[in-house]
Amino acid sequence: MEASFWHQRWEQGNIGFHEGQTNPLLANHYKKLNLEKGSCLFLPLCGKTRDIAWLLAGGYRVVGAELSELAIHELFSELGIEPKISKSGKLVHYTATDIDIFVGDFFDLSVENLGLIDAIYDRAALVALPTNKRKQYTTHLINLSNAAPQLLITYEYDQHGMDGPPFSVTEAEIKHHYAPNYQVQIVERVNITGGLKGAVVANEIAWVLQKANG
Numbered sequence: 001m002e003a004s005f006w007h008q009r010w011e012q013g014n015i016g017f018h019e020g021q022t023n024p025l026l027a028n029h030y031k032k033l034n035l036e037k038g039s040c041l042f043l044p045l046c047g048k049t050r051d052i053a054w055l056l057a058g059g060y061r062v063v064g065a066e067l068s069e070l071a072i073h074e075l076f077s078e079l080g081i082e083p084k085i086s087k088s089g090k091l092v093h094y095t096a097t098d099i100d101i102f103v104g105d106f107f108d109l110s111v112e113n114l115g116l117i118d119a120i121y122d123r124a125a126l127v128a129l130p131t132n133k134r135k136q137y138t139t140h141l142i143n144l145s146n147a148a149p150q151l152l153i154t155y156e157y158d159q160h161g162m163d164g165p166p167f168s169v170t171e172a173e174i175k176h177h178y179a180p181n182y183q184v185q186i187v188e189r190v191n192i193t194g195g196l197k198g199a200v201v202a203n204e205i206a207w208v209l210q211k212a213n214g
Contacts, residue, residue: 022054025206029187032208033149039118045125048075064101120150127166138177147181150209157202182209
């Protein structure tokens with residue numbers, strides 16, 4: 001999707017992808033990443049997800065990347081935190097204790113921006129991207145993080161019944177993108193009550209990706 005699509009969604013408050021509570025699959029499976037307290041999790045295309053507050057409360061550090069500056073204004077407002085704001089290359093850097101968010105194009109993000117990442121939590125990034133962007137995204141993510149372990153959440157549904165976002169991403173595609181670098185495992189598959197957006201029968205799937213030689 002073009003950047004203007006997402007900016008418009010945030011400006012209009014058309015953010016059905018935003019969950020008002022912690023994602024249950026995160027709560028169920030984050031321990032499989034084997035993280036110590038104080039570890040740093042990277043959340044690509046994070047929006048203002050409530051998962052950030054949950055992770056901070058759990059004693060973790062969070063680094064996020066998000067296209068919409070409006071989303072990040074709302075995130076810090078809801079967290080009750082006043083961030084420091086500065087430029088970081090082409091990106092805008094919002095920072096406070098244990099949290100750093102980079103606003104701008106995900107593909108402008110660098111290893112120098114992020115620093116050391118202990119794990120990735122991708123709830124709404126891969127599934128937000130159309131097919132022709134997903135390879136570029138996964139390659140950049142792996143390079144940014146040195147293939148850090150990952151909790152990934154995706155959807156599977158018949159896209160003849162509904163187009164994305166969120167898009168349906170098959171098991172075969174996940175393995176195509178990630179199996180060269182990771183051991184890939186499904187840890188939970190949940191049928192979405194009432195269907196995705198009330199339109200199609202769908203499953204929400206949690207994956208744990210561990211570095212292949214780790």
